[in-house]
Amino acid sequence: MGLFLSRNFADFVFSSPLFSKKNGGNFIPLQIEDVVSLVSRTGRHMQRYDKGCRQVVGCIPYRFRKTEQSSSLEELEVLVISSQKGQGMLFPKGGWEIDESIEEAAKRETLEEAGVVGHLGSRLGMWRYKSKSHGTVHEGYMFPLLVQQQLDLWPEQSARKRQWMSVAEAREACQNWWMREALEKLVCRQMHPQQAEEETKCT
Numbered sequence: 001m002g003l004f005l006s007r008n009f010a011d012f013v014f015s016s017p018l019f020s021k022k023n024g025g026n027f028i029p030l031q032i033e034d035v036v037s038l039v040s041r042t043g044r045h046m047q048r049y050d051k052g053c054r055q056v057v058g059c060i061p062y063r064f065r066k067t068e069q070s071s072s073l074e075e076l077e078v079l080v081i082s083s084q085k086g087q088g089m090l091f092p093k094g095g096w097e098i099d100e101s102i103e104e105a106a107k108r109e110t111l112e113e114a115g116v117v118g119h120l121g122s123r124l125g126m127w128r129y130k131s132k133s134h135g136t137v138h139e140g141y142m143f144p145l146l147v148q149q150q151l152d153l154w155p156e157q158s159a160r161k162r163q164w165m166s167v168a169e170a171r172e173a174c175q176n177w178w179m180r181e182a183l184e185k186l187v188c189r190q191m192h193p194q195q196a197e198e199e200t201k202c203t
Helices: 007-015 102-112 165-171 177-191 193-203
Strands: 003-007 036-039 053-065 074-080 094-096 116-120 125-130 138-148 164-165
Touching: 007 164, 036 053, 053 116, 053 177, 074 102, 074 177, 094 102, 102 116, 102 138, 125 177, 138 165, 138 177, 165 177, 177 193
Parallel strands: 053 138
Antiparallel strands: 003 036, 053 074, 053 094, 074 164, 116 138, 125 138
16 A cells, blocks of 8 residues: 554554455564555456445545534535545545455445545445446445544555645535535534434444
């Protein structure tokens, strides 16, 4: 993943699917004390498809502004990233691969594209949309991710910009309709947490 992590991220790296035996990885030798090198996954030979639809997974990274009062909807911020082609902003997402769970894919894509890690919430939903570049139908799954740490260096930092925005700003900036709908679901959860908990129990 083209990224260097400092030693205080060792626990995260060693426990992540990026270095699990399932994914064919090995733990980094102990003599490498200062940095851990990660490289983004590329290519589509490991991609999941369901009846011809490419399976795509992403996250809406979010946080609450620090205030003296308790968090409220007005204090919610989300992290958006630039498209690799430089056309508008969006939330991190990418292909779900056959050697990982959907949750692992969501965390991996968010780390690779936005350089953040955190607590993954329950799925916001699934949307079918047509790829602008290939014209094929994709199924996109979105999760909320409460950001716990933001990396200074990450795999796709040379190809993307990232920016924290208010919900209102993100509604305007996000270029994908289905991601905007996912954002509205996240906002609804923050407004009605008890209802969201009941929905999670039913899924």
